Amino acid sequence: MKFRSFFVLPFLLIFLQSCVSNKRLVYLQESEEINKENQASINALSKPYKIQVNDILYIDIKASDPELVAIFKTSEREGAAGVGNDPGTLYFEGYTVDIHGNIRIPILGELNVLGYTAEEIRKMIEKKLLENYLTESTNLFVTVKLAGLNYSVIGEVANPGSNVLYQERVNILEAIANAGDIPITGNREDVLIIRQYPDGKKIHHVDLTDKNLLQSPYFYILPNDMIYIKPLKQKSWGTGTTGFQTFTTVFSIVSIITSTVLLIQNL
Structure with a gap:
């Protein structure tokens, strides 16, 4: 009896600790605590994004006379069909913000856009074009957007790597879903977001x-x-992430140890 307890109890503890509970797998569960700091930041979510270094902008300039703005078209392809959805095309045909926060536009030269929103940049370009190149009668129409929202997901996801989504806003659940979601071995309770700020990464x-x-x-x-x-x-332990996997592993270990002990006793 003592012999059985000596082996059964430790492995029972391993069995209980190695299974991943359902509570650790379900998203957006009700919480008894309300994070006042997070509640106070709801208004911050509505603030438009401000351009940073290495962002790529899509800028489209139209007028009633297409020949007047033909110089701003980066390629025949863009002029005919709009911006492409290929990140490589966006890199070469978009306007990349350099380390000084500038972009280079034909005729206008260098414009500092660091810390400005897309809407503020649009108004800036319109103003400069009307002051130096075009007139009100040309019916100028300028569009400024981020050339896709680029992000990376690494670690315990089905498809780690970089992704580009062509929409104004993307939440973290959508971002992870586009990376194939988190398997049962991933930690949903402590996900890290490494974010770039003007003073460095946090x-x-x-x-x-x-x-x-x-x-x-x-x-x-x-x-x-x-x-x-x-x-x-549980993944590093290798004992299994479901009850059945853990039971199979523990049963195999117990069987091997028991067989070894019985063999030694019979010698």
């Missing part, structure tokens, strides 16, 4: 299982964000 921790995430300033990702999904300890 790391933020978010809990995908907490409903308060919806009011978090990190619910929506920003261009060039890196999302890191850490593995659970």
Whole structure:
């Protein structure tokens, strides 16, 4: 009896600790605590994004006479069909913000756009064109957008790597879904967001299982964000992530040890 207890109890503890509970897998669960800091940041979510270094802008300039603005078309392809959805095309045909926060536009030369919103840049370009190149009668129409929202997901996801989504806003759940979602071995309770700021990079921790995430300033990702999904300890232990896997592993270990002990006793 003592012999059985000596082996059964430790492995029973391993069995209980190695299984991944359902609570650690469900997104946006109700929480008894309300994060007042996150609630106060709801208004911050509505603020438009301000352009940073290495962002790529799509700028389209139209007028009643297409020949007047033909110089601003980066290629025949863009002029005929609009901006492409290929990140490589966007890199070569868009306007990349250099380390000084500038972009170079024909006729206008260098414009500093660092810290401005897309709407502010649009008004800036319109004003300069009307002052130096075109007139009101040309019916100038300028469009300025981010050339896709670029981000990376690494760690415990089905398809790690860089992604580009062509929409104004992307939340962290959408971003992870586009990377193939988090498998059972991924840690949803402590996801890291590595975000670029004017004074450098910062790391933020978010809990995908907490409903308060919806009011978090990190619910929506920003261009060039890196999302890191850490593995659970169960993966490194190798004992299994489901009850059946853990039972199979523990049963095999117990069987081997028991057989070894019985063999030694019979010698």
